[in-house]
Amino acid sequence: MAEEPVGRPSEGAASAAPSTPPGSDGLDLIDVTKVFPGGTVAVEDFYLHVDHGEYVVLLGPSGCGKTTTLRMIGGHEFPTRGDILLDGESLVHLPPHKRPTTTVFQHFALFPHRSVLQNVEFGLKMHGMPKEQRRRRAMESLEMVGLEPLADRKPRQLSGGQQQRVALARVLVTNPKALLLDEPLGDLDRLLQLRMRVELRNLQRQLGLMFVHVTHNQEEALSMADRIVVMNDARIQQIGEPLAVATRPETELVARFMGDNNIIEGLVASREGDRLIVENGIVRASVVAPGDARAVGDKASVAVRAAAVELDRNGSGPGDVNSADCEIVFVEYLGDLVKLHLTAGGDRMLAKVPGEQYASLRGREGETLRIRWKEEDVRLLR
Amino acid sequence: MSGSSGEGTPHLDVEELEQAEELVEQHLPKAEGALGVAEGPQRRGGWITALWAAPGFGFLGFYLIAPLVFIVLVSFWTYQVGAKSGFVTDWTFSNYTEVFKDRVYWDNMWSSFYRSLIAVAACLVFGFPIAYFLALKVNSLRNQIALFVLALAPFWTSSLTRSVAWTFPLMGREGALNQLLSKIGLSSIDDPLIEPLSETSVTLAMIQLYILFMVTPLFFTLSQVDRTALEAASDLGGNWWRTFREVILPQTMPGVVIGSIFVFVLTMGEYGTVRLVGGNAVSSVGTIVNSRVELAVQYPQGAASAVLLVLALIAGVFVITRFSNLREEL
Numbered sequence: 001m002a003e004e005p006v007g008r009p010s011e012g013a014a015s016a017a018p019s020t021p022p023g024s025d026g027l028d029l030i031d032v033t034k035v036f037p038g039g040t041v042a043v044e045d046f047y048l049h050v051d052h053g054e055y056v057v058l059l060g061p062s063g064c065g066k067t068t069t070l071r072m073i074g075g076h077e078f079p080t081r082g083d084i085l086l087d088g089e090s091l092v093h094l095p096p097h098k099r100p101t102t103t104v105f106q107h108f109a110l111f112p113h114r115s116v117l118q119n120v121e122f123g124l125k126m127h128g129m130p131k132e133q134r135r136r137r138a139m140e141s142l143e144m145v146g147l148e149p150l151a152d153r154k155p156r157q158l159s160g161g162q163q164q165r166v167a168l169a170r171v172l173v174t175n176p177k178a179l180l181l182d183e184p185l186g187d188l189d190r191l192l193q194l195r196m197r198v199e200l201r202n203l204q205r206q207l208g209l210m211f212v213h214v215t216h217n218q219e220e221a222l223s224m225a226d227r228i229v230v231m232n233d234a235r236i237q238q239i240g241e242p243l244a245v246a247t248r249p250e251t252e253l254v255a256r257f258m259g260d261n262n263i264i265e266g267l268v269a270s271r272e273g274d275r276l277i278v279e280n281g282i283v284r285a286s287v288v289a290p291g292d293a294r295a296v297g298d299k300a301s302v303a304v305r306a307a308a309v310e311l312d313r314n315g316s317g318p319g320d321v322n323s324a325d326c327e328i329v330f331v332e333y334l335g336d337l338v339k340l341h342l343t344a345g346g347d348r349m350l351a352k353v354p355g356e357q358y359a360s361l362r363g364r365e366g367e368t369l370r371i372r373w374k375e376e377d378v379r380l381l382r
Numbered sequence: 383m384s385g386s387s388g389e390g391t392p393h394l395d396v397e398e399l400e401q402a403e404e405l406v407e408q409h410l411p412k413a414e415g416a417l418g419v420a421e422g423p424q425r426r427g428g429w430i431t432a433l434w435a436a437p438g439f440g441f442l443g444f445y446l447i448a449p450l451v452f453i454v455l456v457s458f459w460t461y462q463v464g465a466k467s468g469f470v471t472d473w474t475f476s477n478y479t480e481v482f483k484d485r486v487y488w489d490n491m492w493s494s495f496y497r498s499l500i501a502v503a504a505c506l507v508f509g510f511p512i513a514y515f516l517a518l519k520v521n522s523l524r525n526q527i528a529l530f531v532l533a534l535a536p537f538w539t540s541s542l543t544r545s546v547a548w549t550f551p552l553m554g555r556e557g558a559l560n561q562l563l564s565k566i567g568l569s570s571i572d573d574p575l576i577e578p579l580s581e582t583s584v585t586l587a588m589i590q591l592y593i594l595f596m597v598t599p600l601f602f603t604l605s606q607v608d609r610t611a612l613e614a615a616s617d618l619g620g621n622w623w624r625t626f627r628e629v630i631l632p633q634t635m636p637g638v639v640i641g642s643i644f645v646f647v648l649t650m651g652e653y654g655t656v657r658l659v660g661g662n663a664v665s666s667v668g669t670i671v672n673s674r675v676e677l678a679v680q681y682p683q684g685a686a687s688a689v690l691l692v693l694a695l696i697a698g699v700f701v702i703t704r705f706s707n708l709r710e711e712l
Contacts, residue, residue: 076613096616103617109610113632122628123618146396161403165394174618189406192399199394206392 025087026051027073027178027210032082034068042068044234046082052177053208055201059221059245060231061257066214067182069231073212074103074180086177097126100177104184108167110155116142116166117151123174141173142166161192168203178210185220197223218258222246230254247305252381255303260339262304262349263381268294276380278302282345283324287378301381306339308377309351312370323372324349328365333358342371450692457685469682477686487670487687491694494666497585498649498698502596504589505645506638509596513637514630516597517604518612530601534594541591545658548587553659554578579661587659588649595648596641603637604630635706642702647695667691 032046043065050056058066071077073084075096084091091099102123110119120141124134142148145165155163164184171179184200185193201224204211215221221228222242230237230245230253237257238250249255255263266280274290278300285302294300312323326342326349338358342349351371353361460472481487512533520526536544552558553576560574569575576582607630615625653668671691674684 074617076617095621096613097619097621099617101617103614105610105614107608107610109608109614111611111615111629112608122615122620125628126615126619126621126624144391144393146394146399159403159407161399165396165399168394170614170618189403191406192402195399195402199399203392203394 024049026054027212028083028085029069029073030083030085032069032072032079032084034065034072034077035080041234043072043079046236048229048236048239050178050210050212052210055204055211055213055224055226056229057213057215057221057225057227058229058231059215059218059257060237062216064231065234066216066229066231070103070180070182070212070214073178074101075099076103101180102171102174102176103180103182104167104171106183106186108155108163108187110163110166110170112155115152115154116147116158119155119166120170120173123170127174137173138169141169144172145169160188161196164188164196168200172207176209178212179204181211181213183215184213185215185217193220200224230257232257248379249303250379250382252301252303255379255381260306260350260352262306262309263301264304264347265301266299268296268298268300271296276300277321278380280347282347284321285373285378286321286375287380288375289380292380303379303381304373304377306350306352309349309353309371309373311340311351311353311357312372320372322375322378323370325368325370328361328367328369330365331358331361331363333362340369342369453685453688456681457689459682461680461682467681468679474682477682478690480683481686481690487667490665490667490670491691493581494650494652494668495694495698497581497588497666498646500585501588501592501649502642502645504585505593505596505641508589509593509600509641513597513600513604516601518607518609518630526605533597536590537594541654542658544591545587545655548583548590548655548659549661550578553583553586579659579663581660581664584656584660584664587655588652591655592645592648595644599637599640599644600634601637603634607633639702639706643699646698646702650695650698651691667694 027048027050029046029048032043033041034043035041046065046069048056058069060066068077072079073091075091075094075098079092086100091101111122114122117135117138121134121138124137129137139148139151142151145168147162147165147169150158150162155166158166164187167184185196188196197220213221213224222245225242227239228242228245229239232253238245238254240248240250245254246258249258249261252263252265255261264278264280264283264285266278266283269277269279269284271277271294274288274292275286276289276292276294277284277286279285285304287302324344326344328340329343329348330341332339332341333355336355337352338355338361340351340353340361342351349371456469457477458473458475459469459477460474461468461477462470516526516529516533520529550557554560555574555578556571557578559576560569560571563569563575564571576586612625612629615629616622620628651668652666653672656664656666656669667687668691671684671687674680674687678684
């Protein structure tokens with residue numbers, strides 16, 4: 001298992017490399033690339049390993065290739081290159097109805113002319129299960145999502161949340177090896193979305209089933225995933241646990257997409273061992289980056305989370321490394337916290353401080369303020 | 383997913399979800415009220431709708447209902463040589479008893495019905511793939527519309543021109559179709575598969591003339607089918623045929639029914655195509671009614687045969703609508 005897989009690109013997808021080689025248990029996407037007719041590259045050099053029982057979220061802005069990736073796993077698109085394996089067996093040449101995966105589609109895709117029960121039993125019917133048995137199984141599945149009293153309704157007589165649950169019952173009854181969810185909460189009201197996140201995640205834990213979930217919602221990804229795959233422009237940007245993706249972005253795109261990061265683009269001003277000082281002419285930040293090969297004078301960008309920024313109320317005199325003198329542009333009160341929109345010599349900066357500090361910050365737009373952050377909160381971006 | 387819902391059985395905490403949904407729903411009416419959405423147009427709506435419908439009703443009443451009522455009246459009046467219009471307004475049922483006894487009429491009723499049945503079936507069989515292709519295989523709406531308009535192209539010419547084209551240029555003994563068939567060895571010019579002025583040529587002409595009345599409603603109902611639902615069906619284990627049978631066809635039944643009604647009604651009462659493409663060799667209920675009126679000037683009997691045809695059509699349409707609950711599904 002410790003054997004390092006061969007033949008993958010060294011840069012870019014390095015962090016995407018699965019920890020186990022293909023041929024093992026779980027889902028493997030190996031060098032998957034999808035080029036649409038007309039030349040649009042939807043997915044490129046995609047490597048991913050998902051374990052059984054793992055909840056993986058593909059996260060990215062619309063058009064980043066996340067849905068195409070999901071559709072290739074489900075068999076609704078065929079990869080131009082690469083292989084998709086489930087428990088070591090290639091799925092690529094199987095049509096959707098022969099794959100052990102099922103999808104919960106974005107707008108539920110229920111059959112409008114069939115009752116709730118008939119929707120749920122559809123998969124079993126297709127697999128040739130006798131009527132009595134599949135009725136019973138479908139009712140059990142409906143019970144699981146609490147909809148057995150509505151078994152005879154038509155989908156259009158249900159609310160959005162109920163339709164969502166029918167869609168879930170319909171796929172779960174077929175005992176898939178992997179459940180694919182395409183923006184499953186996108187059609188729900190926000191309040192229901194928040195509830196459903198927790199419920200869906202609990203259900204997945206109880207079932208111990210592999211879930212691959214596509215969303216463009218950062219918060220949703222952070223709250224639900226075991227691991228997040230951040231995608232942008234057809235490529236994987238970063239794969240990691242929610243905590244890592246939120247606090248240790250590896251690329252500028254991830255830092256920007258996850259939001260509320262201060263990005264300092266500049267040059268390496270000095271270097272002592274693994275410690276680099278990155279400077280953009282106004283702000284200087286130090287970062288410890290073992291293994292980074294950049295020399296003095298090379299381009300470098302670092303990210304500092306807005307939440308890691310503190311106000312330095314006693315600071316005066318010349319600015320130090322990992323601090324900046326800023327002008328307050330806007331004080332945004334958000335209840336639990338205050339978002340300070342700042343500018344340091346033209347560069348936009350952002351600080352998030354506890355809500356209690358609002359009283360002392362209110363109305364101070366235009367004034368100067370010193371901020372600082374800790375070296376361990378600085379991330380060197382690729 | 384095992385039997386009872388005891389502890390440890392996977393389930394969603396439904397109560398919480400229901401509460402969330404309830405909250406959402408409670409707020410909706412308020413929001414709609416604030417936006418003025420909920421203010422009902424129902425109260426005043428009736429009169430305004432009636433006003434809008436009035437011209438249409440007037441038109442239908444004058445050109446459709448009135449003549450129909452008149453024909454029914456005439457069918458119960460008495461034929462009299464020398465009288466104005468050839469009948470007097472004495473009530474009688476004899477026109478109907480005459481028609482009932484008339485073997486030729488019933489033979490034609492049967493053959494017209496049979497021909498209609500073949501036309502409906504053929505239009506379905508040939509029309510469905512066209513509609514299916516247009517609605518589900520062509521991806522952009524623009525291409526769909528372009529191809530649909532192209533399919534309508536034959537309708538840009540008058541039906542008379544088309545009927546004439548069918549007779550000799552296309553289906554004459556040495557017409558295009560027979561030449562083609564003899565080229566590929568299916569028949570010879572001397573012993574053609576399609577006799578001109580025959581039952582076969584009339585049926586073929588009708589299929590070509592009316593197939594678009596089948597394709598159009600099929601196209602529109604197929605366009606309503608949610609493509610992701612088809613993906614879901616294949617995802618859940620349905621192959622192409624099962625998906626078609628279980629998901630596409632049931633949703634398309636309204637289109638099948640409406641198209642069948644169109645083709646059935648139009649072909650059953652056909653007169654022009656039968657005369658032009660069939661010549662004197664083929665007759666239909668339509669040509670019989672016409673000969674009663676035009677040649678024999680027997681308006682009351684002609685009217686009675688026409689009324690019976692209308693009744694046959696109504697019966698046919700009634701039977702066809704049994705195949706789908708239009709009111710619920712449209």
